[in-house]
Amino acid sequence: MTDIEEADVVVIGSGMGGLAAARAIAQFGDRRVLILEQHYTIGGMTHEFTRAGQYHFGTGLHYMSADAGPFLEFMTDGRAQLSPLPADYDVLHFPEFDFAVPATWERFRSRLVEHFPDETAAIDAFFRTTRRAMIGLAARNVLASFPAAVRNVGTPLVRTLFPAAYRSVSHQVSRSFRDPRLRAIFAARWGLYGTAPRSSAFGYHAAVPLTFFMNGTAHPVGGPAELGRIIVEILQRYGVQVRPRQRVIEVLVERGRVTGVDVEDTAGGRRYRVRSGTVVSAAGVRNTYALSRQNRRLEKLPAEMSALMLFIGLKRSPVEFGLGGENHWLMPDLDGDGTLYVSFPSLNNPAARHHTMEALELVAPDVVEQWRGTAANDRPESYQEFKQRLAERLLTRLEQQWPGLREEIGFTELATPLSFETYQNSVQGSFYGLAATPQRLRSSVAGCRTPVKGLFVAGQDAWGSGVVGALAGGLMAANAVLKPRQLGALWGAIRKGPPTRDPATPWQGYLRVTAIEELSPTVRRFRLASLDSGPLPFTFIAGQYLKLELPVAVEPIERSYSICTGPQQTAFLDIAVRREPDGLGSVFLHQEVKTGQALRVSGPHGEFTWNGGPGTETLLLISGGVGITPLMSVLTAAADAGHRGRIVLLASFRAENEVLFGPELAALRHRLPGLVVKFVVTEWYGRIDATELMPYVDGATRVHLCGPAPMMQDLIGALAALRVPRKGIHTEAFVSGSGGRTRRERAHAVALAAAASGVTTYTIDLAGGGTAFPCHPGQSVLDAANTAGVPLPQSCGEGSCGTCRVRVLSGDFETDSRGLLSAAEISAGWLLACQTLPTSNVTISPEAF
Structure with missing residues (x-):
């Protein structure tokens, strides 16, 4: 084994126990931590999977204590909802x-x-016995994290x-x-x-x-995987490296002390060694002892x-x-x-x-x-x-x-x-790890310490069953690894509770849709509020926007929408969304979202803001269509602040029935004496141009412009011609998505292009004489094969695991490798069947590497 790496601490398994140990050791021990996960997803039994493109299932977490508890608060920085x-x-x-x-x-x-009135005294006595038994279990488990001398006493x-x-x-x-x-x-x-x-x-x-x-009791909003998502994001801040699809072959032991692990990268077949004097295994006692060749010690456990x-x-x-x-x-x-x-x-x-x-x-x-x-x-x-x-x-x-x-x-x-x-x-x-028996409580192997120096166990077997039990087991493993001074800092942080959120950092979490209102034939207003009916969990500046993660299919998409309420309104906020016929996000919001549903939100974002007060600054606000939404937030903020200066709003709309916020603007006129509002209906008067702007630019110290890209491009030129300083012109335009189109978006584009060409079906041929099968435009190779009953290698179906590798020998297609294939493999024609969309007849070979 020639490839050798080094880490201060290796954690085997990314279940809640492994994640908890990694967080505590990295944060309070200042150690370089590497997590090796054999599965293709992170999070252990918080993992979720999707079937039939719509049903989301958890694998291990069904419900938990309603107050989350200090351990989960610590692990998620209080962000778990x-x-x-x-x-x-x-x-x-x-x-x-x-x-x-x-x-x-x-x-x-x-x-x-x-x-059972006749057993009242027995019920009360039983409750007292229950409390003492629980204290006894906790005392036993905490003792199991101490050295043998303390445990023996x-x-x-x-x-x-x-x-x-x-x-x-x-x-x-x-x-x-x-x-x-x-x-x-x-x-x-x-x-x-x-x-x-x-x-x-x-x-x-x-x-x-x-x-x-x-x-x-409670259930995680967004599903169990939301917990792992938050925790992994936090781990990145502490430099913890997480690698999926890494199978630990052996825990290396020399003279009774751990020296590292041998690993196989199941995605590429590479084998390598990681040298480390500390290994924390969240893979369970039985796996841990087998990997370290200590399994003879487990014979008495049921x-x-x-x-x-x-x-x-x-x-x-x-x-x-x-x-x-x-x-x-x-x-x-x-x-x-x-x-x-x-x-x-x-x-x-x-x-x-x-x-x-x-x-x-x-x-x-x-x-x-x-x-x-x-x-x-x-x-x-x-x-x-x-x-x-x-x-x-x-x-x-x-x-x-x-x-x-x-x-x-x-x-x-x-x-x-x-x-x-x-x-x-x-x-x-085994679903819950070691059997929860009296023999387990009496056994020296059922805990976070092992006979091998530097080798520790985290997870359910180090404390108790369930996701939170596994989390506690991870902290017990950290308890055994960290030095006394570091332990004081760890438990002090847990007692103190989660840190105060930095207001400069966008908030992330779920808000509930509490109302939906039709503003025009194509625009709806969505009201978002906290899940617990309390104040919004963040503040914002007028003109900012939110990013919404929309679960349009297996793979969510991200879309940005401006806030159209004022910052002083803390009970809720509104966004207004125009329905675009080919817009995945807007169609989803208009057709699928109902009141009561929670949506994942990130925000606030954006520099298209106005944070003025009761001054006399002259504002020129120009909008096209739904681009008026951030300007409504600015106007409301100005009214709330008692602004005394002149404000001009030029708002263009394609048709009279598409004019937005008429009643709200009428109310704002009474609160803002200097407000001038002019609607331009383009089907009657044409678009706003330099002539339309000329009466309003004089004295304008700040211009906000938001609308369709061609309109903004023209108006920036017109404002420059009217000698409005460029630095005073503030614009906003959204590019949907977060770094590239999702498979759903690509599929939609492929289907539209095929329909325009009159194509209804492509054919997928199998090299070597296999049976050809049809593929509808926009359908992935894997979906088409499954529909036709043609067996292809597969597992997750979501572009996460890399199992469904095929070679396209001929034909045209769109694809996304998801980083699961090397450059050489891609060059050789290897693709992920679940992410590959034919755009012509293709020939594939599902042969192994």
């Missing part, structure tokens, strides 16, 4: 009765006492002081209650950490379903459960079935065996456009044993038949619970233990 689930967030369905679990200890206790003490944490859940509820129904209620929801009540340690049960969610997860896309909202976003637990008996957990992410994510539901059942990994070892893209037909039977069984249970649901299903896909092995790289498809 959470949408609350209903107050009754979990509904338990037993054969003979249902029970809805409410938020807060007080409401939970009240409901339990109402149903502290661990026996924790067992003595907190015995309930080490009992099984079944044992604890049996000794606490007489009524089997009450036992079942308290033992339910073990699916949140993946070990059945007869085997699980009560400490984990006390911490997750019985304590962590008691203040209410096996973990895996899962079946059915992803469902719906044609209609689940609200029509009486659902409100709460989770449902379908239990065939009081013991909870065969529990089916059902969630409705789209109801809890105001940014979701299409409705989804997910059903999860924990199963033993050996249900797929006969197909283990087969390639993910080449499994036999018997495996597909097996998946179909499992999916049908789950759908039948859902139909029994909600009759008529099956008819509204537009898409299904089932993940099995093999799916989690492939994408999560977990041993035997």
Whole structure:
């Protein structure tokens, strides 16, 4: 292995545990951190995927504590936005009765006492036991991050002081209650950490379903991937390098100390070594010990459960079935065996456009044993038949619970233990890491320290289950790596809370559409407000604009829209959008967006601003069409400031019915005595020219010009001819997008060009005599192949993974390599099938490199 690199710290895996360890070590340890991720996307179980071009599914995060907690606040700098689930967030369905679990200890206790008045004293005692068990678990996990000398003294003490944490859940509820129904209620929801009540340690049960969610629950706005997106962006500030598609082959150990890792770049096949004296593995204890050849130490740990997860896309909202976003637990008996957990992410994510539901059942990994070892893209037909039977069984249970649901299903896909092995790289498809058993609590290997000096474990196995449990495990790993002085700074920052946002930095996050108003046949006004109905999370200057990320398809596009409200209005802001027939962004906003939907926003941006006060400055504002929007913000700001100078607005519109903001301008005339407004309807009078400008330029110290590019080009020349200083002329024009056209935009252009030429279909030939198949203009090679049933190598379908490589041997096309192919490969004709759009008949070869 000739390629050798160096890093201060190597982190294996980019799940929440790996990201947390990397952030803490880089920020407070001032170390160069390299994250190696085997998957083609970053974020671990916050990863999302898209199917049928519209349904977005999370893979591991279904809901979390409503207050986010100090750990997540720290990791996201307070930028995580959470949408609350209903107050009754979990509904338990037993054969003979249902029970809805409410938020807060007080409401939970009240409901339990109402149903089981004879066990009031036992319920209160159980709550006290729950709190102590949770403290015991936390104490045990924190101790696990300390050196052996401290662990050896502290661990026996924790067992003595907190015995309930080490009992099984079944044992604890049996000794606490007489009524089997009450036992079942308290033992339910073990699916949140993946070990059945007869085997699980009560400490984990006390911490997750019985304590962590008691203040209410929430779902990330924008989906789970939004958390990873924010965190990775923050990591870049601290110089953390993140590499996807990097498989760690071995953790190198010499004389009991870690010396680095050997790595394979699965995108290009290159193998290399990274030398480092500190390695943090967020790949789980079993993978970590196997990579470092320490797996003999794991023999006494019990096996973990895996899962079946059915992803469902719906044609209609689940609200029509009486659902409100709460989770449902379908239990065939009081013991909870065969529990089916059902969630409705789209109801809890105001940014979701299409409705989804997910059903999860924990199963033993050996249900797929006969197909283990087969390639993910080449499994036999018997495996597909097996998946179909499992999916049908789950759908039948859902139909029994909600009759008529099956008819509204537009898409299904089932993940099995093999799916989690492939994408999560977990041993035997383990869903939650090490089994949450008393044996785990007593084991020295279940924590962030290992027998190898310099090798640490982060993630779920270092603390507990779930995304936030993995985050805590990452901080425990950092706790073991950092020096005492650095630890003080870390925990001080966590206690202090997120930093105050720099007002000079554009805010990023979601705003809710609270109103939509038609201003003209082609222009609509959209009102945006904070998700929590509080004040806007940022301030702006009159004339600035927002960038909106619009989910027009799998791949969002970015468009810029001026703010047309004044800066002193802090409860909301408005944008006005003209519908362009071929404009993806404007068509989406006009046709798809509804009130209540959240849109991702960045802003404010722009230097086309006026920040004057109650002075006498003379302003000349010139607009064409919807270009009047930033000037409305300027006028409102001037009125709010009590401006006393002369302001002239020349606003041109193509037709009388396209004149905008008439009522608002009439109201502004009363507040601005020096305001002159003149509308120019071009179908009657023609465009604004030098003659039109001449009466208004005298004395104008500042000109703002916004409109179509040809109009602005002409008027800048006219203003110069009228001796208006060039430095006093301020202009604004938007170039849509953020660095190039998306596949959707390119596809749209290709389809329009083909239609203009009378072309309805292209043909894709396979080299070597394969069956040719049709491709509609604007369709990608991969989409066309899938439609025709022609097998091509593929995985994500989104231009993220690079799996769908093909060679185009002849023909014309448009493509985007996404940086996943080398210059030599591109020169040799290699392309991504999911990003390649034929513009003529083409011949392809899907041969391997």
